[in-house]
Amino acid sequence: MIPGPHYEQQYLDLMRHIWMHGDERVDRTGVGTRAVFGATMRFDLADNAIPLLTTKRVFWKTATREMLWFLTGDTNIRSLVKQKVHIWTDWPLDKYRKETGDNIDRETFEQRIIEDDMFAEQWGDLGPVYGKQWVNWPRYTPAGEGFFRREDKGINQIELLIDGLKNNPGSRRHIFTGWNVAELDQMALPPCHKTYQFYVANGKLSALLYQRSCDLGLGFAFNVYSAALLLRMIAQQCDLEPGELVWNGGDVHLYLNHAKLVEEQLSRQPSGKPKLNILRKPKSIFEYAITDFEVLDYTPQSHISAPVAV
Incomplete structure (x- = not known):
């Protein structure tokens, strides 16, 4: 039997298409992009497969820690930087520099976030980003005379999702x-991976992620791994086998200052079939720890660095 193309090839083909034929645009960051509108990729998660890119190293533990942080509902970078996860620091750091005029470096900023409670509260919060909406979506009840009162406890969408999948x-x-929509202007960054839908058939759980905006050079590697990780966790909680992850991108783009990244990655050939093992089944989706996961057979090529557009 002749094996099919490597799962990563569809990603590289899309990258090449965008770099060669994408619409050149001025974007929010001022850096500029080449972009297409509407793209789909599919990843089979059978046999513990996990869609980690192999043409460059993806720091899967960092992405896992971020996903576990989302599920806590926390919106402050403090717990992330304590774990040496820096992927959300650029937004509050940029805000701090602009509002204070203090051109502090990232390391010093993060150290103050860790050591100073008041500083962390004032400058470390990202607003009601991902996790807040996932597990504590605001709930309002009538308070008389046309007024509404915000409840202390919001709607836990993840809890409701798992209950629905089971029952x-x-x-x-x-x-x-x-x-x-009511809280987008309060967020450091409106959600890029914005909507997830799940589907059960033949004892398998599949998911479709709609991502409104995708930085294909940097963000996608984390996004696709994280979505597959979440699918695997939910499948385990629901006693289902993992099926397929379908990724849909809206504005899918490459930044113009990522030329070295794009050219280097397109020169490489994907290889290998990494697997994700979940070593324990907690009582709930909210009780996983970083030690519950291991990735095997992952031998990527070297990391490719590139600047993040804030």
């Missing part, structure tokens, strides 16, 4: 989203 697997409403 009504054929439903077409297995959806959660981070796109809370």
